[in-house]
Amino acid sequence: MRYGIFSDVHGNFPALQAVVKALAKESIDEYYCVGDVVGYGADPDECIRLIKELPAVCVAGNHDWAVVGRVDVEYFNSWAKSAVVWTREHLSQEGFDFLNQLDMIYENNTIALVHATLPHPEEFDYLSDINKVTAMFPLIPKNICFIGHTHVPEIFIQQPGRSVWCDTMSVQVDQAKKYIVNVGSVGQPRDGNPQAAYCIYDLDKNTMAIKRTRYDIHEAQKRILKAGLPPFLADRLSSGE
Numbered sequence: 001m002r003y004g005i006f007s008d009v010h011g012n013f014p015a016l017q018a019v020v021k022a023l024a025k026e027s028i029d030e031y032y033c034v035g036d037v038v039g040y041g042a043d044p045d046e047c048i049r050l051i052k053e054l055p056a057v058c059v060a061g062n063h064d065w066a067v068v069g070r071v072d073v074e075y076f077n078s079w080a081k082s083a084v085v086w087t088r089e090h091l092s093q094e095g096f097d098f099l100n101q102l103d104m105i106y107e108n109n110t111i112a113l114v115h116a117t118l119p120h121p122e123e124f125d126y127l128s129d130i131n132k133v134t135a136m137f138p139l140i141p142k143n144i145c146f147i148g149h150t151h152v153p154e155i156f157i158q159q160p161g162r163s164v165w166c167d168t169m170s171v172q173v174d175q176a177k178k179y180i181v182n183v184g185s186v187g188q189p190r191d192g193n194p195q196a197a198y199c200i201y202d203l204d205k206n207t208m209a210i211k212r213t214r215y216d217i218h219e220a221q222k223r224i225l226k227a228g229l230p231p232f233l234a235d236r237l238s239s240g241e
């Protein structure tokens with residue numbers, strides 16, 4: 001059994017298409033999306049349709065819920081706020097209904113998904129330091145919890161007595177340990193690498209790897225500018241910052 005996990009697509013259809021193409025070569029059995037399907041990018045409906053087609057199990061991100069009015073946009077920065085307003089104005093009813101039915105947390109027998117942090121996923125806090133990671137580990141309902149939100153791929157491992165940050169993008173999974181895996185972002189990476197990120201978890205081989213794929217950044221930028229979204233949202237895709 002192989003899982004393909006991705007997050008923070010943010011309406012970037014060329015990036016999502018590239019990730020889906022890369023995952024199609026990886027014999028994936030089940031797909032998971034850790035939220036923020038929309039916001040920032042110019043193709044929210046196309047991204048939602050492709051996620052439904054896969055199909056991918058999906059949880060809610062702050063942008064998804066902001067678009068449907070379930071999260072206050074007041075704490076969003078001006079670019080994010082403009083993108084939420086634009087997405088609301090352009091999203092189909094079908095797209096709205098998809099976002100509106102997303103839950104905060106998903107779990108099956110082996111993994112959990114939550115966009116941001118526990119115990120209060122609806123606060124959309126950022127898992128920004130190792131103390132927060134240590135505090136979250138006892139709360140994750142399964143040994144492996146996939147997250148997104150920061151747009152920075154990272155793997156954290158709970159060893160006896162302490163949490164550690166893993167300095168590689170692939171690990172051999174030890175079922176006696178716990179893992180929090182930030183799968184990075186498909187549509188707006190912020191770790192200095194503009195390539196789209198995704199993760200593969202092989203449950204039989206116990207391997208986990210975060211991978212990257214090139215996509216047509218220029219096309220995504222053209223669509224953002226044509227849509228009248230803030231030009232900064234197009235510019236930042238080149239640097240992945």
Ligand SMILES: [Fe+2]
Binds near residue numbers: 008010149
């Ligand atoms: Fe995001």
